[in-house]
Amino acid sequence: xxxxxxxxxxFYLAFHxxxxxxxxxxxxxxxxxxxxxxxxxxxxxxxYELGSYNPWSSRQPKEEGRTLSQAVxxxxxxxxxxSPQSIQKYRSVLWQFSKWMGPKKRLGDIGYKEIQxxxxxxxxxxxxxxxxxxxxxxxxxxxxxxxxxxTNPIKKLRLPKIQQSLPRALTQAEVQLLLDAVxxxxxxxxxxxxxxxxxxxxxxxxxxxxxxxxxxxxQLQWEDVDYQNKTIRIGGxxxxxxxxxxxxxxxxxxxxxxxxxxxxxAHQTVIASSTGRKLSERYLSVRFKTxxxxxxxxxxxxxxxxxxxxxxNLITAGVPIEAxxxxxxxxxxxxxxxxxxxxxxxxxxxxxxxxxxxxxxxDLRKLSEKQ
Numbered sequence: 001x002x003x004x005x006x007x008x009x010x011f012y013l014a015f016h017x018x019x020x021x022x023x024x025x026x027x028x029x030x031x032x033x034x035x036x037x038x039x040x041x042x043x044x045x046x047x048y049e050l051g052s053y054n055p056w057s058s059r060q061p062k063e064e065g066r067t068l069s070q071a072v073x074x075x076x077x078x079x080x081x082x083s084p085q086s087i088q089k090y091r092s093v094l095w096q097f098s099k100w101m102g103p104k105k106r107l108g109d110i111g112y113k114e115i116q117x118x119x120x121x122x123x124x125x126x127x128x129x130x131x132x133x134x135x136x137x138x139x140x141x142x143x144x145x146x147x148x149x150x151t152n153p154i155k156k157l158r159l160p161k162i163q164q165s166l167p168r169a170l171t172q173a174e175v176q177l178l179l180d181a182v183x184x185x186x187x188x189x190x191x192x193x194x195x196x197x198x199x200x201x202x203x204x205x206x207x208x209x210x211x212x213x214x215x216x217x218x219q220l221q222w223e224d225v226d227y228q229n230k231t232i233r234i235g236g237x238x239x240x241x242x243x244x245x246x247x248x249x250x251x252x253x254x255x256x257x258x259x260x261x262x263x264x265x266a267h268q269t270v271i272a273s274s275t276g277r278k279l280s281e282r283y284l285s286v287r288f289k290t291x292x293x294x295x296x297x298x299x300x301x302x303x304x305x306x307x308x309x310x311x312x313n314l315i316t317a318g319v320p321i322e323a324x325x326x327x328x329x330x331x332x333x334x335x336x337x338x339x340x341x342x343x344x345x346x347x348x349x350x351x352x353x354x355x356x357x358x359x360x361x362x363d364l365r366k367l368s369e370k371q
Contacts, residue, residue, distance in 0.1 A: 002048065004041045011037035013044055015055045025055045030147050035078040040146065043074055066148045068110065069103040075139050083215055083241045085281070093135040107143055112153035119157065126160040133157055167338055168305050169312035170208075174297060178204055181295040196274040200287060203271045204306060205259050210234075210250055211310030211328050213243060214281045214303050220270045225252070225260055232256065234329065248329045308339070315339045 003014045011029045029040045047053035072094045079087055100118045101110065115136065119129050137154040144152060170178075179201050186197045203217055210232065212220070219240045224233040234240075236247025252260075260270070267276040271284075288303040307328070314324045325336040 002041065002045050004037060006037075011041070013041050013055075015048065017056075020056050027055045030145075033078075033145065035081070036142060036145055039074045039078045042077070066107050066143075066146075067103065068101055068105045068107055069098050071107055071143055071146075071148060072098050072139070075142055078142065081241070081245045083243050083245070085215060086243060089131075089135060090139075093132055094139060097132075097136060107148045108150075110149075110153060112156035115153055116157055119159075126162050129159055130162055133159055167308035167312070168298070168300060169309045169339075170297075170301065170305055174301075175204065175208055175306075175309065177295040177297065178291050181291040185291065185294060193274070197287075199271055199273060200291065202259065202263050203284065203288075206256075206271070207303065207306035208309050208313075209253070209256050209259060211307050211314075213307060214284050216242060217271050218269070218279045218281050218284055221268055222265050222270060225270065227252070227257070227260075230257075242329060244329065244331050246329065248326065250327065311336070311339045 002016070005012055005014065011034070013027045013029055015025045015027065017023060017025075027044070029037050029044075044053060044055075048055065076087065076090055076094065079090055082090075097115075097118055098105075100121075101114065119132050124132070133154055137152060140149060140152040140154055143149040182197060182200045182204070186194060189197070206212060206220075207217060212234065216234055220232075220234070221240070224237070224240070226233065230252040232250040232252055234248045234250060235242035235245070242248070250256075263270060266272075269278050272278060285303045292299070292301045311324060311328050314327060315321070319327075321333060321336050321340070324330075324339070325333055328336065330336045
């Protein structure tokens, strides 16, 4: 079995065969990322075992001859640590792209005009075109790392401008309407026992305070809640994947602690059905929509609106934008900056505090004391 190792900033694969001279042959994988190295090592190992690859031969397969379909399969393998939603997005877009181009299409033969034709086809909306381009771009960057392409053709695309809509945040009164709707529904329903849907109240309150995504709410377990150190761990353990595959540690504010204390630790997950069943992201989102309609809120309000609400509340409280980014787990400040739209006063507070106190950790500590 070939062994993978790293020398300097590059990964290598070592093959062993006592009948060969030399008995040990090292092959540079020409990548510096561990995920890409593991995927490439797995592919070369499979080819070696099938007899289609000989590391001792002076004639090595040309990497630029890699087909699109082969590269797509390898790339998706390197993204296994991402959330199921992100993996599914890569699979969907790349599969459509591979089908459009043809399975035998060589990576080196793909030009930006062909990609432009693919993205413009199908009567797609402007936001969908943008999503497709941002999904394809990491794939091409990865292919460049493998030595299969020279440049990223996405950079030459012409995409329509998208009118940025402001995030929809809920007021305190609207959040209370949702909570009251859950209580009313639970008390009036006759086809299940009282209290069977009250778990939705816990989900709403935690989402508003912690700013969790639907997938994070469904995966949060009691082992992630550390009462001793006053922290809540989001991601960073097997079975708990965040959108960007990064862990974040949130401070357990008094408000958050009060919510956790009100939830019985009867099941493994913090938010679970009355029977203890783990909730799926889709089920949670659909059930939430039921209560949005019951209390007459805007149809555009979704479970993700609670995350917008949490972020907006932090900005309004004057928490520096970098501290908010860390708290919410945003990939960049550009995402967080969308929320600085509320009032001139909140904008002034956010900028003024960030200049006087640039430490995100200190800001999170102060936020914990405030709440």
